[in-house]
Each structure stands twice: as structure tokens, then as C-alpha cells.
Amino acid sequence: MNMNINKKQGQLLSERFEVAFNQVHDALRDIVQINDERFVVLVKVGAKKYQIIETYKKDLEQYARLRNAIVHEKMEIGFYIAEPNAKVVSHIEKIANVFSRPNYALSIATKNVVYFDYRDSILKVTAAIKEHGYSKFPIYKNKKCVGLLTASSIVKWMAQNMVNSSVNLSDIHVSDIMTYEKEHPIEIVAKDINIFEVENIFDKAHKKKRKIEGVIITEHGRADESPLGIITAWDLIQIDYTVD
Numbered sequence: 021m022n023m024n025i026n027k028k029q030g031q032l033l034s035e036r037f038e039v040a041f042n043q044v045h046d047a048l049r050d051i052v053q054i055n056d057e058r059f060v061v062l063v064k065v066g067a068k069k070y071q072i073i074e075t076y077k078k079d080l081e082q083y084a085r086l087r088n089a090i091v092h093e094k095m096e097i098g099f100y101i102a103e104p105n106a107k108v109v110s111h112i113e114k115i116a117n118v119f120s121r122p123n124y125a126l127s128i129a130t131k132n133v134v135y136f137d138y139r140d141s142i143l144k145v146t147a148a149i150k151e152h153g154y155s156k157f158p159i160y161k162n163k164k165c166v167g168l169l170t171a172s173s174i175v176k177w178m179a180q181n182m183v184n185s186s187v188n189l190s191d192i193h194v195s196d197i198m199t200y201e202k203e204h205p206i207e208i209v210a211k212d213i214n215i216f217e218v219e220n221i222f223d224k225a226h227k228k229k230r231k232i233e234g235v236i237i238t239e240h241g242r243a244d245e246s247p248l249g250i251i252t253a254w255d256l257i258q259i260d261y262t263v264d
Contacts, residue, residue, distance in 0.1 A: 034090055037104045040116040041087045044080065047119035048073075051216050059084050070219050071256055072122070076115050083112055122214040126237050128256070129249025133236075135160060136169065142192040145169065158206070158236055158247055159194055165208060165243045168233050169194060173201045206234050210241035211248055215256075222253055 048062040051070065056062070063080045066073035073080075086104060134148050138161040145157060155171040177200045178187045207221050218235055225232040234252050238245035 033109050034103050037109045040112040043116035044119055069223055122216050125213045125215050125218040126211050126249050129237055129251045131249050133247040133250050136194050138195045140194045142189050163244055173197055176200050205230055205232050208236045208241055208243050211237050
């Protein structure tokens with residue numbers, strides 16, 4: 021009787037594994053979008069583009085081999101020779117869940133975004149750098165986002181305007197520093213965008229040899245809306261995708 025129970029449990033594990041594997045495969049097709057549907061190719065190409073796929077690359081390559089053993093050595097419908105253990109099945113199911121329902125980008129964004137108006141005193145910005153440790157700030161002109169002000173541009177301005185080893189910032193405004201700011205491309209996106217879509221934005225810019233400094237998330241993706249969060253390339257690198 022115990023043998024029958026074990027067989028049923030093993031069969032169930034194999035079936036769960038196959039279902040989860042197929043879910044991962046479907047998700048990879050949607051995410052990677054290349055003219056090759058082979059699982060291992062999707063993993064290899066996707067890992068170069070998406071941090072989340074890179075995180076699970078080795079696991080997925082092992083699961084592809086295990087899947088071949090399970091499916092191709094199936095003796096008959098509903099009967100499996102190879103049986104994955106429960107831990108493996110649980111892990112691939114979690115990966116399938118992550119791939120099929122990726123987190124909203126807002127989940128990794130810096131919230132409570134500190135931003136300034138074009139006419140603000142630069143002293144407000146330097147105070148924010150001291151208080152928050154941020155180095156990039158969205159700038160608004162006529163209630164519309166016009167770009168980012170970076171700490172490095174403030175330093176460049178100071179270097180150019182130093183007199184007798186000192187600099188007076190009391191009458192300087194954000195607009196004065198923005199003239200020293202190189203073009204820092206930003207993208208403004210709606211809050212329902214997911215992490216894969218944000219990674220795509222950075223990847224497409226990189227291919228065009230453009231540098232995206234940040235992705236600003238607003239309610240509907242409009243420049244005249246207050247920022248709900250901001251994501252930099254560094255935020256994407258820092259994501260912890262690991263599951264138990």
C-alpha cells in the first residue's frame with residue numbers, strides 16, 4: 021500500500037514539475053521574444069538581457085535536463101520513470117510564479133521621490149543631498165518634468181565658478197546648474213509597468229548608445245504628474261530575486 025502511495029506522490033511531483041516547466045517556458049517566450057522557442061536558447065539569451073533570468077540561469081539549465089529525462093523517458097501516458105524530489109518541484113513552481121507574474125517596477129523603485137522646481141534655490145538641493153544621500157533629482161518647469169539634476173553637475177558648476185577657493189551658492193538656482201547638465205535622458209512610465217518592461221527600456225537605450233539616467237514612475241506615465249518612484253540602472257542590479 022505504501023508503494024502505491026509513493027508511486028502516486030511521485031507521479032504527482034512529475035506532473036507538477038512538467039506543468040511548472042511549461043509555465044516557465046511560456047513566460048520565457050513572452051519575455052525574451054526571439055525567433056527561437058527552444059527553452060535553453062531562451063534562457064541563454066534572456067540571461068544576458070534580464071537580471072531576473074540570469075539569477076535562475078543555472079537552475080533552469082538543470083531543470084531542462086531533468087525535464088528531458090522525465091518526458092522523453094515516459095513509458096506511457098501518466099507513467100514517469102524519472103521523479104523529481106519535492107524540493108526541486110517547489111523551487112521551479114516558485115520560479116514559474118515569478119516569471120508569470122513579475123513584480124510591478126514600483127516595488128523596486130525609490131519611493132518618496134525628492135524633486136525640485138526650476139526656480140528653486142540650489143541650497144535646497146544641497147540640503148536634500150545631505151539629508152537623503154541622493155545624487156539625482158527630477159526637475160520640474162511649469163509643473164512638467166524636464167529632466168534630472170545630478171550632484172556631479174553641481175560640482176562642475178562649483179569648479180567653474182570658484183573664486184579664491186570658495187563659492188557662493190546663496191543666489192544660485194536650479195536653472196543655473198541645469199545649463200551645466202548634459203542631456204540626461206529619462207523615461208516617464210505609468211505605475212502598472214513591470215520590472216521586465218523597465219529592463220527593456222534600459223536595454224533599448226543601451227543598444228542605441230543612449231544612457232538612460234532614470235525611469236520615473238507616475239500614475240499614468242505623464243510628465244505633468246508627480247513622481248511616485250524613480251528607478252536607476254543600479255536599482256536593477258541590486259534586485260534580490262532569490263526564492264527559497
